[in-house]
Amino acid sequence: MTVNELITKEDLKAFKAELLEEMRSMLQPDRAESKQWIKSQEVRRLLGISPGTLQNLRVNGTLSYTKVGGILYYKQEDIGRLLEGKEKSWKG
Numbered sequence: 001m002t003v004n005e006l007i008t009k010e011d012l013k014a015f016k017a018e019l020l021e022e023m024r025s026m027l028q029p030d031r032a033e034s035k036q037w038i039k040s041q042e043v044r045r046l047l048g049i050s051p052g053t054l055q056n057l058r059v060n061g062t063l064s065y066t067k068v069g070g071i072l073y074y075k076q077e078d079i080g081r082l083l084e085g086k087e088k089s090w091k092g
Helices: 009-026 040-047 051-059 076-091
Strands: 037-039 066-068 071-075
Touching: 037 040, 037 076, 040 051, 040 071, 040 076, 071 076
Parallel strands: none
Antiparallel strands: 037 071, 066 071
């Protein structure tokens, strides 16, 4: 072992502090990033629709989805667009 490879207690403390800070920032609930994909149940809750209505949105192409292992996922941005359209129809 050479002198350049030696790790001091101060190095470890600095690493620990940096690691903890990074973990805290990742766990913040108000992070700018939100999840990109949403499951069917949450989509129905957000849009206030039934399972049948959600199926109709998929079938008629209004809402795109991805199926992974039998679970349907929807993009957050697509749900946002539907919510905006729904809000406009309420006002109109």
